[in-house]
Amino acid sequence: MKCLYARLLSDEELRPHLERRDSVVFKGLSSEWEDIERQVERLGFADTYCVCRTRKPKAPSEETSVRVVPLQIQQES
Numbered sequence: 771m772k773c774l775y776a777r778l779l780s781d782e783e784l785r786p787h788l789e790r791r792d793s794v795v796f797k798g799l800s801s802e803w804e805d806i807e808r809q810v811e812r813l814g815f816a817d818t819y820c821v822c823r824t825r826k827p828k829a830p831s832e833e834t835s836v837r838v839v840p841l842q843i844q845q846e847s
Contacts, residue, residue, distance in 0.1 A: 778802060781813060788815045791840045800825070800834035810838060817841075 772793045779787075779794075787794050788810065796806060800823050807821040818841055825834040 778805070781809065784809060785813055788813060788819060788838075791818075793840065794838040796836040796838075798834070799836050803836045806836050806838060 771790070772795065773787055774795045774797060776797050776799075778796070778799065784794070796802070799806070803821060803823045810816060810819050810821055820837075820839050820841055822837050822839070823834060824837055
């Protein structure tokens, strides 16, 4: 599931999203991306999630978002 927020989440709010393997998008929080990345690491999901900052070309900085997305896990055959 994809969840959209315009504010930072507490550990108690973010953890269930990560456990369910949701994609979480933080709109307008590009300056907070390192804090979000550290939070994901602290919660123990650094090996299963990617934190990235994205912006559409020529978009104003307030349209920048931070995406927390699960990594694709390849299954062994």
